[in-house]
Amino acid sequence: ADYETITVETDAQGNAGVTLITLNRPKALNALNSQVLNDLIEAFAAYQADETQLCAVLTGSGEKAFAAGADIKEMSEKAAADFYLQDFFAPWTSEIVKKTRKPWIAAVNGFALGGGCELAMMADFIIASENAKFGQPEINLGVAPGMGGSQRLTKAIGKSKAMEMCLTGRMMGAEEAERSNLVVRVVPHDELLGDALKTAATIASKPPMAAIANKEMVNAAFETSLDQGLIVERRIFQILAASEDKKEGMAAFVEKREGKWKGR
Ligand code: HXC
Numbered sequence: 001a002d003y004e005t006i007t008v009e010t011d012a013q014g015n016a017g018v019t020l021i022t023l024n025r026p027k028a029l030n031a032l033n034s035q036v037l038n039d040l041i042e043a044f045a046a047y048q049a050d051e052t053q054l055c056a057v058l059t060g061s062g063e064k065a066f067a068a069g070a071d072i073k074e075m076s077e078k079a080a081a082d083f084y085l086q087d088f089f090a091p092w093t094s095e096i097v098k099k100t101r102k103p104w105i106a107a108v109n110g111f112a113l114g115g116g117c118e119l120a121m122m123a124d125f126i127i128a129s130e131n132a133k134f135g136q137p138e139i140n141l142g143v144a145p146g147m148g149g150s151q152r153l154t155k156a157i158g159k160s161k162a163m164e165m166c167l168t169g170r171m172m173g174a175e176e177a178e179r180s181n182l183v184v185r186v187v188p189h190d191e192l193l194g195d196a197l198k199t200a201a202t203i204a205s206k207p208p209m210a211a212i213a214n215k216e217m218v219n220a221a222f223e224t225s226l227d228q229g230l231i232v233e234r235r236i237f238q239i240l241a242a243s244e245d246k247k248e249g250m251a252a253f254v255e256k257r258e259g260k261w262k263g264r
Contacts, residue, residue: 001046003039007061008046010053015197017204019047019056026062032115033071041095048100051263054208055200056104058123059193060116066108066132067116072141089115089146097122101212103203107196108132109189113171118147121156121182124215127199128174128183129192137169155222156182207245208263213237 001008005025012020021043023030030036047056060066070089082088106112106123113135120126120134136149144150145166154162157180165172174186187195203211213236220232240246244264252259 001042003043005033005036006039006043008043010050012057013197015201015204017052017054018197018200019050019053020197021047021056021058023058023060023067026060026065028071029065029068029111030060030062030116031068031071031073032119033074036071037091041091044096044100044104047104048102051208054102054204054206054211056100056102057107057193057196057200058104058119059107059196060109063110064131065111065116066106067113067119068111069114069116069137070146083146092119092122092147101216102208103200103211103215105196105200107192108134108183109192111171114138114145114149115147118145118149118152121148121152124218126177126183127192127196128177128186129189130174130186131189132174132177132183132186133171134165134177134182135169135171136166137171139166140169153182156180207243207249207259207261209243209245210240210249213240 005023007022007024009020012018021040023036025031025036044056047053078088103124106120106126108120108126108128110129110131111133112120113133114137117134117136136145136153138144138146138149145153150162150166153165156162161180164170172180172182174183177183178186217233217236220229224232244262245259248261249259
């Protein structure tokens with residue numbers, strides 16, 4: 001498909017099973033307007049449906065930004081009733097996060113502010129370049145996070161830091177983001193995409209059901225009690241134990257060879 005505000009490459013740069021999605025409004029620092037949302041919903045749905053792909057990477061085009069936030073120019077024209085009646089921002093979570101059961105990584109190459117920070121935090125994990133800058137500066141616009149920032153940032157870095165970030169609107173650099181467990185690791189700017197694609201290729205080489213199951217289990221830790229989470233874990237484990245890829249994976253280990261996955 002052709003998209004207006006993003007580009008999509010399957011088997012990206014020769015990495016089998018890796019879909020690269022790039023936010024492509026560099027002149028507006030990849031600000032997230034309605035068209036970006038619609039394009040991302042379509043691209044993530046296509047990624048989810050494509051059985052040849054097993055890990056996606058989301059990044060921003062241009063040197064400066066992953067995404068500098070929801071599009072302020074678009075939002076400035078909307079009234080409270082528009083936001084409320086359209087349940088503005090809901091599709092990010094309901095359409096992109098909930099319906100994408102396969103893994104995806106955010107490769108944050110610069111500013112990830114407001115909605116940009118929130119979009120990065122929707123990913124399964126974040127890899128940052130040394131230029132990355134995270135923040136929830138909505139308070140400076142007379143508003144507050146609207147796509148999960150107050151919740152996901154708090155879960156990621158804890159109450160004190162999240163509270164200070166939201167109340168001051170300050171930016172957090174890559175080094176502090178790593179120290180605060182917001183990102184997996186920081187890499188030199190020109191190695192970011194290569195590192196993210198290589199990590200995605202490792203994931204894409206795994207048995208698909210197991211990849212999806214591992215994601216589902218870790219997410220359960222965020223959304224349920226320990227007791228319920230442990231039940232989710234055991235049930236999914238038991239389902240995987242009945243898969244052909246479980247038989248193959250264990251046989252391959254015993255026979256000292258690589259597994260050949262069927263995705264069943
Ligand atoms: C629309 C944006 C934008 C945004 C940048 N641009 N951020 N357009 N929405 N969020 C545009 C600028 O208007 C400008 O276009 C171009 O991108 C380059 O930006 P500059 O400001 O000239 O660049 P620079 O001086 O380097 O500053 C970079 C920056 C700054 C620090 C990232 O752009 C900035 O503060 N942006 C806003 C960050 C922000 O507040 N994000 C949160 C948004 S609210 P023109 O055409 O003018 O040259 C949100 C959730 C809201 O995300 C929830 C509410 C309910």
